[in-house]
Amino acid sequence: MIALKNKNIIGMLALRDKRPFSLEQKMGHIDGYLPRYSKICEVRLLSVQKQFRNSKVIYGLLKKAFEYITLKQYDILVISGILNQQKLYKHIGFIPFGDIVGDENARFQPMYITKNSFRLQLFFTEKEKISLLPGPVEISREVRKAFSERPLSHRSNEFKEVFYETKRQLCSLVKARNVEIFTGSGTMANDVVSIEIGKLDKRGIILSNGEFGDRLIEHGYKNNLDFTPYCIPWGQSFDWSDICGVMEKEQLFWIYLVYSETSTGMVNDYKKLLSSACKNDLKICLDAISAVGNIEVDFSGVYLASCVSGKGLEAFCGLGMVFYNHEIKEPDIKIPRSLDLYQYIHSQGIPYTLSWNLLFALYTSLGNLKERNKIKRVNELYSYIKQQLAHIGLTPFDGGKNVNPAVLTIPMMKPYSSQEMGQYLRENGYLVSYESSYLSERNWVQICLMGDIKKENLDGLVNAIKFFL
Incomplete structure (x- = not known):
């Protein structure tokens, strides 16, 4: 077995089941040290280039060795363990026996492991993966079960009951007056927000201190918004007094920013704008996609905020939402029907097909978050x-x-x-x-x-x- 990096061999090992083993040539017959077994083999010629002598390479080689001995039905494996890797061997489940062997140039600890070792099975068998992603996130058993329910029509009374209760819980969670839910991603939700900003027909500012702020600026350009981009290095905090100065100087009417910048983990505390000198009728619009469900939020002073089902709300990806606290006006421009917030409001929130499975999973998850x-x-x-x-x-x-x-x-x-x-x-x-x-x-x-x-x-x-x- 070999380990490769860029097609170059950086490590190797061999397995041998013909006796006498290398260990027996150094210390005599070894069966007296070992538990009962029926089929035995020895790791030979374990070698890793000096610059790659870390647990990752040795671990990978031993993993392949375990897969092989399982296939060939060996029930015990012996090895001359490298002295400076004893912690790794023991962590996996190898047990030392006998005295250290070798000479001053290369010294080894004889060790063995059985096929049924619990720790070896724990490390080497395939296990279900845990999602530590920003999406899709790790989903609870209850939410998965809810998602697998038999689908209901979005026109049925039962669907509507769950739909309106889900909206009520969402608004309560973020302290907003209203929310609309639609099929789509966070990108789509931000397009809906951008279109609503465009209805103001006034100049504003879009902030960026990370990847998703940069994307908001792109939303602004692609939706033909009239705005000033305000960019600072990634991971730095905004100087709100400077931003207010820019807004006053340029007579800007709205501001659009990422509440929680996922690229760096920064939270942009927009609430300082609410008590600032530039707050006069300022329309604050948020990309709150990574904020809701993960940190305390209060949208009572916010004009528009985007969110999704698949991050802090711990449900499946696929539902976008926009929170708002004002009356939505009918558009006087041609916009796609699926992005028209006014269309959702005047269809009691369900103008088009909406997935029962995604909705019921979100409804179930909201109950879990509170509990x-x-x-x-x-x-x-x-x-x-x-x-x-x-x-x-x-x-x-x-x-x-x-x-x-x-x-x-x-x-x-x-x-x-x-x-x-x-x-x-x-x-x-x-x-x-x-x-x-x-x-x-x-x-x-x-x-x-x-x-x-x-x-x-x-x-x-x-x-x-x-x-x-």
């Missing part, structure tokens, strides 16, 4: 994993008080690769975010706590990261 005190749970998990990551030398972006505890963005330092770590964690049962271009270009990995995550999930994740490092 399980989601926001408190996210804060506790954030404090715990941040501390555990610090112990292994990883530090996520820290926005101080202005941080979304459901998002940890971790810059990886060379020689470590975010792509390699993300792939490694995926192989070992943990889905983290690393494939988006804005993450891969910066060598960042994201761990998100938006879904139904438990402390034991994080313990396993941290152990897997330790192996990688």
Whole structure:
């Protein structure tokens, strides 16, 4: 068995079942040290290039060895364990026996492991993956069950009862007067917000301090909004007094920003605008997609806010929503029917087909969030994993008080690769975010706590990261 990097061999091992074993040539017959067995083999020629002598490579080779001995029905494996990797061997389940062998140039600890070792099975068998992505998030059993219910027509009375109760719970959660729900993504929800801003027919400002702020600016251009883009470096906090100065100088009427910037985990505290000198009839519009369900929100002073079902609300992707506190005017321009908020309002919220399964899953999840005190749970998990990551030398972006505890963005330092770590964690049962271009270009990995995550999930994740490092 070999380990490759860029088609170059960086590690290898062999398996031998012909006796005498290499260990027996060094220490004599070994059966007296071992539990009863029927078929035995030995790991031979375990070798890893010096620059790759980390637990990741050795772990991968041993994993392949285990798969092979399981296939060939060996029930015990012996090895000359590398001395400086004893912690790894023992963690997997190897048991040392006899004295250290070898000479001053190469010394080894004889070790064995049985096929039925619990810890080996725990590490090497395929297990269900845990989603620590910003979406799709980890879904609870109750919500999955709700999603699998027999579909109902969106025109049925039962559908409407659940639909209107879901809207009521959403408005209560964020302290908004109204919400409309539609089939679509967060991008679509932001298009709906942009179209409503366009109805104001006034100039405004769009802020950006991260990837999703940049996307809002793109929404502005593509929806022909009249605005000033206001950009600062990613991860920095906005200077609200400076923004107010720009708005007063240019006589800007509305502001559009990301409430929780997913790319860095920053929370942009727009509420400071409500008490500022520039608040005179200011229309505050939010991309709140990563905020709702993860942090306390209050949209009572907000003009428009976008949201989705598949992040902090812990349901399935596929439903977009827009919150609002004002009367929606009939458009005097031609816009697509699916993006026309006025059309939803004047059709009692259901102008077109809406998925019962997505709706009922969201309805079920909203009940769980309240019952399980989601926001408190996210804060506790954030404090715990941040501390555990610090112990292994990883530090996520820290926005101080202005941080979304459901998002940890971790810059990886060379020689470590975010792509390699993300792939490694995926192989070992943990889905983290690393494939988006804005993450891969910066060598960042994201761990998100938006879904139904438990402390034991994080313990396993941290152990897997330790192996990688």
